[in-house]
Amino acid sequence: RAGSRSFAAGVDTLAEMGVKDCRIVIEAGELRPESPLRKACEKAKTAVAIGCYPDTERDLAKLMDDELRIANLRITQDARAALMSFLGG
Structure with a gap:
């Protein structure tokens, strides 16, 4: 869980390393489009940002x-x- 911490630099590092056979899930709550963590995941070829919204x-x-x-x-x-x-x- 990211909370108020930013893992953006870590995401950038992992994306550059080309880690294989590993999945990391970061729960971050609502991230604005300009959030460094969201931006890092969206620009990395090996990462993804997935919006999950509660059911009504x-x-x-x-x-x-x-x-x-x-x-x-x-x-x-x-x-x-x-x-x-x-x-x-």
Whole structure:
């Protein structure tokens, strides 16, 4: 987790080294386009910046409906509400 630290120089160094058979994941929260860490990942040929956004209640309801339809299942409103409370973003 990057937090308030910047790993941009480290990303630049690793990108230049051509490290093989290694995956490093940096969780950084919301990064602005001008963030040094985001810029470093986007310019490196061996790195990538992936935006991950939390699902909305609407997204989760659609996912639930789609999966239930595929499985040819039904769910009560109480069960739906309970399931929704257990699903994370």
